[in-house]
Amino acid sequence: MISSLDNFSNYLYKNKHILLLIFLLPPLLWLGIIYLGSLVVFLFHSLFYLDGFTGKVVYQISFSTIAELFSSPANIDILIRTVVLALAVSIGAAVIGFPIAFYMAKFTSPKIKIFFYLAIMLPLWSSYLVRVYSWKLILAKEGIINWVLAKLHLTWLLDAILSLPVVGGPSLSISYLGMFLVFTYIWLPFMILPIQASLERVPNSLLNASYDLGATRRQTFYKVVLPLALPGIAAGSIFTFSLTLGDYIIPYIIGTSKFFIGQAVYTHQGTAGNIPLAAAFSLVPIGVMAIYIYFAKKLGAFNAL
């Protein structure tokens, strides 16, 4: 018995790739069957279609569901709405996140830096839902923002902003502007941390060299810091973009009840039983993300992770 075990271990010693296979098989099976397998099965459903008469799924290959997705103006609206918001949120998070990350990376003592890390991570310790619901109260018509502006006699300013076409609405919590604010807040940490990491890697000597060569602060920033931080911004934007693309909870709580991709998927597969259309809808974020990641990779986003 022992000798056969010995033989086995000798065999494995000589054939290292078999050993590797044995160790890697469980996680590979997990990834392959449970993760990718279910995904592929689900996406494959987009090639089936719903029988108009019985409302049951017909298991025959057809492109009619995908055609339906792209031929209905309401569906196109949903796709455009979601992608535009995801882009806006990514840009917003980069604009707000960059100065914070820059300050953290270049101008703080280690102690202050820990404080910043904590302050950025702290919201992630509380429930996502709690944060979204509290934003609903903050943005409400009877909420704190309105109250402060009323005390400052600035209600006219808010009214002017809310009367803007498209982004405005009856109140902050019932407008795209409100959604943008909440999304930006929720995903901000995912933007700050990669930018901060990429800025940490910019050596101070490089900045000094730039000054020595006669560059102004502004020139140094645009010619040296920003290009080197770009991979970090691209990496952060992958998070903010993809997370916004798939979220279906914030649009239910904040905003004008207009649907986003995540909600469309949820509703079509959950309440309507229209799994083919839900699957077709989920193809879009995958496609958009593939294009997005292709360009992010060109900017070197994966070097900053």
Next chain:
Amino acid sequence: MKKVSIIAILFSFVSLPLFAAPLQSLGSGEGELNVVAWAGYLERGETVEAFDWVTGYEDNTGCKVNIKTAGTSDEMVALMNEGGFDIVTASGDASLRLIAGGTVQEINIDLIPSWDTIDPRLQNAEWHTVDGKHYGTPYMWGSNVLMYNTNAVSEAPTSWDVVFEEKTLSDGKSNKGRVQAFDGPIHIADAAMYLMYHQPELGIKDPYELTNDQYQASLDLLRQQRELVGRYWHDAFMQIDDFTNEGFVLSASWPFQVNLLVGAEQPIASTIPQEGATGWADTTMVHSDSENINCAYMWMEHQLSSNLQSDLGVWFGAVPSVPSKCGTGLMDPAAGIYQEGQNACQINGIDNFDKIYFWKTPVSKCETQESCVPYYKWVTDYIAVLGGR
């Protein structure tokens, strides 16, 4: 997928003859009862101490109740199809699907002593009685109501037009942006019901059975409503928040929200306008393969004869299936107790039964028309309406 359904069909052939006849006599309890129910339907005093209608059943029968809550009718059907449950509180849209699928069994009403106390209007209701066979015991019913803020709307509106058309309210301001509507596709039925009253030439006979023309007319009305609606509601507590903090004053809603808002001393009231209202009626049904069938029958008796009917009616803002059990209180969420002296059944609309169009799933094959628009179309088109299309 296909394989599973073939097996299910084969299985139903096997199991149907076995359960062709309902239970003939009651034995002793099996010690357990597994329930699929709506949230808030089975309370054992854990949310609010005064509301407990499960412990008494467990003590009397020795059947321990295990509760699985479901959020939608589709979820309920899926759970029942999976099996392992004894009873379900199915709404009108799920019940017929469960019967057609052979998932629930015919019940013997002779084994339920309190059957005759059930509201006669519910005893043979079409959502649980098929070909004269009973497939369940009525649990609870209720209606949607028109909820309004009394500061903005001084008199109870007599028509749903206040949520479908732009109007100046009694506070001198337009209703635009101050109206809410349910974000589920079933809200299309509310529009159809409105048109049924105001445009008889469309020939709508049942708000859940719409021909394409009737359906398009309903969608047009909802597109007009979209202009008035700031935000749609899908969660009862979020609507309560919106009526408290966002200045909404009118909405089709449930008595549940009205009761909670009134309890929180908000200037809120509700009414059922002349066109009628949509509503729900739930039924306790027994799984075909139930292993605890005696406990299930005991539950159905308990559901009719105990404090369940009166307390649940008050708790949920619904109407008991047993009229003699009407509670005499209104829930006060702050104190968690009844306010004595008010008739909960009256408040929750027991007199409105004939005005209510009970919820059912729209299907292509319908009775009142030649062919109807099925539910999955309702979903797609309602999403488009919400998006302003």
